[in-house]
Amino acid sequence: MATDARFERINSVLDCRQMDLTVLMEHVNKPHNLSAIVRTADAVGVHDLHAIWEDSELERSNFYSSGSNNWTRVHRQPDVDTAVNQLKQSGMQILATHLSDTAIDFRDVDYTKPTAIVLGTERFGISERALELADQHIVVPMMGMVQSLNVSVASAIILYEAQRQRALAGMYEASQGVEPEEKQRLLFEGCHE
Amino acid sequence: MATDARFERINSVLDCRQMDLTVLMEHVNKPHNLSAIVRTADAVGVHDLHAIWEDSELERSNFYSSGSNNWTRVHRQPDVDTAVNQLKQSGMQILATHLSDTAIDFRDVDYTKPTAIVLGTERFGISERALELADQHIVVPMMGMVQSLNVSVASAIILYEAQRQRALAGMYEASQGVEPEEKQRLLFEGCHE
Numbered sequence A, B: 001m002a003t004d005a006r007f008e009r010i011n012s013v014l015d016c017r018q019m020d021l022t023v024l025m026e027h028v029n030k031p032h033n034l035s036a037i038v039r040t041a042d043a044v045g046v047h048d049l050h051a052i053w054e055d056s057e058l059e060r061s062n063f064y065s066s067g068s069n070n071w072t073r074v075h076r077q078p079d080v081d082t083a084v085n086q087l088k089q090s091g092m093q094i095l096a097t098h099l100s101d102t103a104i105d106f107r108d109v110d111y112t113k114p115t116a117i118v119l120g121t122e123r124f125g126i127s128e129r130a131l132e133l134a135d136q137h138i139v140v141p142m143m144g145m146v147q148s149l150n151v152s153v154a155s156a157i158i159l160y161e162a163q164r165q166r167a168l169a170g171m172y173e174a175s176q177g178v179e180p181e182e183k184q185r186l187l188f189e190g191c192h193e
């Protein structure tokens, strides 16, 4: 792509970023899941993601050197209390993806509100503590024999429901977009690679 | 689970199978993608899937021995012409997932009709021949920098739109379900494992 066209493209993508929509991953550590989640986030305009990892998980996941992370920011968080506090302080509703007695259908949520979606680790799901801290538990309905979806699949289904609602509400035309410094950084890197 | 309850569960799952909704995979060969696609299919009530593989791909994918395939049937097809012909003869509309000039938004499709969704291989996407044979090209809209979604993610977003439409239309209450012999097989296996 010619540099001018590429500049325009990056510019317009960053202008419609949804800075008040995010994902918090609790020990999600398989490289293919992380990469799929970040790709989907980029596609729906999520710019900031959060992740809690053990050092060993982060190493195995090879995440920061894989190149998956070029167009979004994944912020490492020390623990779920810190992460959820920070997200709540910025005004977000916290949605834990988990089949519990009180879980509601993911389509019954208003995603035009500032929202953080908490995703659980591949084998064991979401922590008790995250379930406690969440404002709401949500679930993608399943009509089959298998007990759960792949984590990147579940998050994509939910993020595209958010995209649908936000597109209807005109939020991609009138969004705040990324802050100026981040835009400069990505325009510079994106046009000199 | 007690055997009676399990028997009931399997029975009711198989009764709401959507026999006129399917997926055709063209050389999808990464084990984690195949497993995620089959899990999602099961979850939305798809019982039959179709796949085109080279022998070497099938071997590497380890698919039939991985246990992903316990609750659905994945039919191996020799080539795309044979596969699409068979699906068309059973009355299905053929939707190719591909960003082309004529592609429409995946949400603008009526999935209550008999439908087959064609998915492309991880690196190169859908074949020219499949694009030619398809009734319609569909795309999941993307507002980011990345050019495509992971294939299991894209298929899940589309299958859950089909699930939404079919649930609204009452198609999970009044579906034909799997045929008696298949039901017997799965009830037998499922209650004696």
Ligand SMILES: C[S@@+](CC[C@H](N)C(=O)[O-])C[C@H]1O[C@@H](n2cnc3c(N)ncnc32)[C@H](O)[C@@H]1O
Pocket: A097, A098, A099, A118, A119, A120, A121, A122, A123, A124, A125, A126, A138, A139, A140, A141, A142, A147, A148, A149, A150, A151, A152, A154, A155
């Ligand atoms: C493979 S699942 C974890 C399964 C684990 N055995 C459990 O019981 O929670 C990994 C993550 O994917 C997400 N997930 C999977 N299926 C889901 C569904 N049907 N609804 C919402 N989230 C789901 C959740 O974030 C979950 O923690």
Ligand SMILES: C[S@@+](CC[C@H](N)C(=O)[O-])C[C@H]1O[C@@H](n2cnc3c(N)ncnc32)[C@H](O)[C@@H]1O
Pocket: B097, B098, B099, B118, B119, B120, B121, B122, B123, B124, B125, B126, B138, B139, B140, B141, B142, B147, B148, B149, B150, B151, B152, B154, B155
């Ligand atoms: C990783 S993509 C293939 C990318 C390939 N470079 C291309 O240009 O087609 C693998 C498959 O995922 C599906 N897919 C990915 N993104 C999609 C989207 N936005 N809409 C519809 N299908 C998509 C299609 O089936 C595609 O063939």
